[in-house]
Amino acid sequence: MSAAVVAMEDVGFILATYIATFVGSVALAAYYLRRGRRLAAQLPPEDKPWG
Amino acid sequence: MFRIARLIAAKDLRIELRSRVVTNQVLPFAMIVMVMFAFALKTDEVVEKVAPGLVWLATLFSLLILVQRAFAIETADGATEAMRAAGVDPAGIFLGKALALAAQLAVLEILLLILAVVLYNSKLHAGGVVLLVTTLLAATIGLALVGTLYGGLAAGVRGRETLLPLLLLPVVAPVLIGATRATEAALGTSGAVVSDGWPWLGLLGVFVALFSVGGTLAFGPLIEE
Amino acid sequence: MPDTDTSAMQLTTDQASDAARSAARSAASSSVRRSSPTGTPFTRVLGIATLISMALLVLFGLFLSPEDVVQGESVRILYIHVGTVWVAYVAFGVTALASLAFLWKRTTSLTWDRIAGASAEVGVLFMALTLFAGAIWGRLSWGKFWVWDARVTTTAFLFITYIGYLAVRGLGGSHQQRGRRSAVVALLAVLEIPLVHFSVKLWRGLHQDGSVSDTTKVKLHDLMLFSLFISLIAFTLLFVWLVMHRQRVLAMQDALEDKGLDFALEQRRSEAGL
Numbered sequence: 374m375s376a377a378v379v380a381m382e383d384v385g386f387i388l389a390t391y392i393a394t395f396v397g398s399v400a401l402a403a404y405y406l407r408r409g410r411r412l413a414a415q416l417p418p419e420d421k422p423w424g
Numbered sequence: 425m426f427r428i429a430r431l432i433a434a435k436d437l438r439i440e441l442r443s444r445v446v447t448n449q450v451l452p453f454a455m456i457v458m459v460m461f462a463f464a465l466k467t468d469e470v471v472e473k474v475a476p477g478l479v480w481l482a483t484l485f486s487l488l489i490l491v492q493r494a495f496a497i498e499t500a501d502g503a504t505e506a507m508r509a510a511g512v513d514p515a516g517i518f519l520g521k522a523l524a525l526a527a528q529l530a531v532l533e534i535l536l537l538i539l540a541v542v543l544y545n546s547k548l549h550a551g552g553v554v555l556l557v558t559t560l561l562a563a564t565i566g567l568a569l570v571g572t573l574y575g576g577l578a579a580g581v582r583g584r585e586t587l588l589p590l591l592l593l594p595v596v597a598p599v600l601i602g603a604t605r606a607t608e609a610a611l612g613t614s615g616a617v618v619s620d621g622w623p624w625l626g627l628l629g630v631f632v633a634l635f636s637v638g639g640t641l642a643f644g645p646l647i648e649e
Numbered sequence: 650m651p652d653t654d655t656s657a658m659q660l661t662t663d664q665a666s667d668a669a670r671s672a673a674r675s676a677a678s679s680s681v682r683r684s685s686p687t688g689t690p691f692t693r694v695l696g697i698a699t700l701i702s703m704a705l706l707v708l709f710g711l712f713l714s715p716e717d718v719v720q721g722e723s724v725r726i727l728y729i730h731v732g733t734v735w736v737a738y739v740a741f742g743v744t745a746l747a748s749l750a751f752l753w754k755r756t757t758s759l760t761w762d763r764i765a766g767a768s769a770e771v772g773v774l775f776m777a778l779t780l781f782a783g784a785i786w787g788r789l790s791w792g793k794f795w796v797w798d799a800r801v802t803t804t805a806f807l808f809i810t811y812i813g814y815l816a817v818r819g820l821g822g823s824h825q826q827r828g829r830r831s832a833v834v835a836l837l838a839v840l841e842i843p844l845v846h847f848s849v850k851l852w853r854g855l856h857q858d859g860s861v862s863d864t865t866k867v868k869l870h871d872l873m874l875f876s877l878f879i880s881l882i883a884f885t886l887l888f889v890w891l892v893m894h895r896q897r898v899l900a901m902q903d904a905l906e907d908k909g910l911d912f913a914l915e916q917r918r919s920e921a922g923l
Contacts, residue, residue: 383722383789390726390782391711394733395703398887401774405894406685412901413686420904423689423897573837577817577830584820591813591834594806595841598848605852627848634840642833645752648826 425516432520437527439497446528450489454532457482458539468545473614475544476607479536480600483567486532487596488589491571494525495579504579504647514644518572522639526568533560552610555621559610562628563603569635570595577646602627687897695890702883706732709876717873723789724873730782732880733775734804736888740772741807743892744814745839748832759903760896762828765835766818767895769811771888776808799850806845810838824903 413421440446461478465471471478498504507517540546548556571592578588602624608614609621688696710728717724747765751758783801784794795801818831 386785386789387711387722387725390729390785391707393781394729394778397774397778398891401771402891402894405891405898406687409685409687409894409898409901412898412905416901416904416908420901421686421897423687577834587813587816587820590809590816594809594813595837597806598841598844601848601852623851627844627851631844634844638837638840642837645829646833648829 425513425519428513428516429519429523432517433523433527436494436497436521436524440524440528445493446490446531450486450493450528451532451535453489454482454486454536455539457485458536458543462543471544472546475540475546476611476613477600477604478544479533479540479607480563480604482536483529483533483563484593484596484600487529487567487571488592490525490528490532491575491588491592492585494521494572495575499579504576508647514647515640517647518576518640518643521575522565522568522572525571526564529564529568530560533564546611546613549612552612552618552621555606555618555625556610558625559603559606559621559628562625562632563599566599566628566631566635567596569632569639570599573635573639573643573646576643598627598631602631687894687901692890692893695886695893699883699886699890702879702886706876706879706883709872709879714872714876715870720790723786726782726786726789728876728880730779730786731877732884733779733782735881736884737772737775737779737804737807739885740768740775740888740892741811741835741839743768744772744811744835748835751828752832752836759824759828760900762824762832763896763899763903764892765828765831766815767892767899769814769818769835770895771891773808773811773815775884775888776804776811779804780808797849798853799846802849803842803846807838807842810841814838824906 458478461482462471465474495504504517508514537546537548541548574588574592574595578584578591605616606621606624606628609616609618609624612618706728710725714725714728716722720727744765747761747768751761751765783804787796788794814831814834817834818827820827820830822830
């Protein structure tokens with residue numbers, strides 16, 4: 374995409390950063406959602422006032 | 425509040441005088457730490473240069489043990505709960521324990537300074553004495569306040585003591601930086617001059633102010649069960 | 650709850666890798682939207698907005714924005730780094746404010762305490778990501794993973810401090826105790842930030858080893874500035890989404906603990922024949 378010469382190792386680091394960030398965020402999100410599902414199964418609706 | 429503080433401080437110090445835990449265990453620990461620092465560093469020149477930092481590091485590590493000890497004597501018989509149930513002002517407990525801790529710390533620091541002169545070839549000189557003494561005072565008070573505060577938080581219940589180093593060491597970072605730089609100035613290490621040290625003393629002062637107010641306010645809610 | 654068509658989430662991009670990445674994200678989100686008890690219509694919309702802005706971030710950050718005159722391609726890390734550090738500090742601000750609110754009202758409103766906890770948890774993640782991206786960027790820009798200047802050191806300090814905060818939250822005891830203890834720790838930590846920042850600044854300022862933080866002044870033009878804004882928006886949306894869900898999970902956890910306690914008490918009572 375860019376016209377200039379790209380140092381090959383740089384690209385690796387940059388991609389690694391983006392991937393690590395997204396993997397980390399998705400992992401945390403998945404953990405929260407899974408936890409939520411498991412806990413919600415054990416509780417009656419009055420303990421879930423938001424939904 | 426101050427009457428309670430005096431009573432509590434006297435009690436803590438009396439316990440120490442009778443049990444001699446600090447003199448028999450903590451001071452030797454500090455001495456060993458100072459010796460091991462020298463082992464870890466390569467040359468005399470390096471050691472001489474970093475001596476002030478080593479003194480304060482050894483102080484901080486010893487602080488952890490001192491704080492643990494200060495609260496172990498409380499939780500052993502549920503003394504803190506009893507005091508609170510009796511309506512003793514928590515701010516008074518806080519100041520009293522901090523005072524006792526400060527006294528023990530001061531003894532420790534003086535010993536470590538002497539050791540630095542002996543082991544690390546640090547040189548005390550007349551021009552820096554005022555700065556040195558004020559730094560010791562300010563840093564000691566600051567460390568005692570913070571130590572008592574977080575010690576109260578982490579005291580007693582099993583599994584809580586291991587938390588103390590993690591909580592306390594980051595918090596005392598400004599004291600480490602400030603006290604070390606001021607001590608360097610007072611001792612003339614690495615070409616520092618006494619006038620370099622006074623800004624750092626200001627920093628220590630802010631730290632003391634912050635935690636004397638914050639600690640007095642926060643100690644009550646923290647030990648409330 | 651009906652899911653929206655996942656194909657609507659498939660954004661066309663130039664690169665296969667980007668398509669793969671958004672496919673993975675939408676797959677995760679669709680499997681999750683099937684039954685998400687901590688979700689509400691608001692968080693669903695928020696989630697979609699987050700995914701869209703993240704995709705835009707990747708598009709602009711990695712592809713459409715130009716490389717920097719000085720920094721070259723490594724400036725692209727900045728689009729992640731600035732976003733995460735922004736959120737990390739916002740998170741700790743939220744924790745501090747929520748802690749203040751909890752102590753102030755002294756009500757049984759543990760919601761404030763839970764918001765503080767949720768925000769700190771998310772903050773720790775973003776702090777870690779910030780330090781990671783920052784280290785990589787430092788390595789590429791000036792050859793070092795780390796530099797002892799005020800901003801970097803304070804960030805590391807905050808990171809460790811909030812790990813300690815989370816440990817304090819895990820100490821046990823009643824929910825009120827937890828709230829009180831962690832609120833105090835959070836507020837003291839926040840008050841210490843300027844102190845730490847200033848001490849490091851004073852410390853390193855005296856040494857002047859070519860303070861490297863000055864070379865972080867990057868000239869920002871148009872697309873680069875735009876990419877930065879997208880980053881800020883995307884990560885802020887993500888932050889809010891994560892904290893809302895986490896707060897609700899914590900609420901359920903607390904409710905479950907209370908029920909467990911009630912149940913145990915009931916058992917004891919029936920055993921005693923009351």
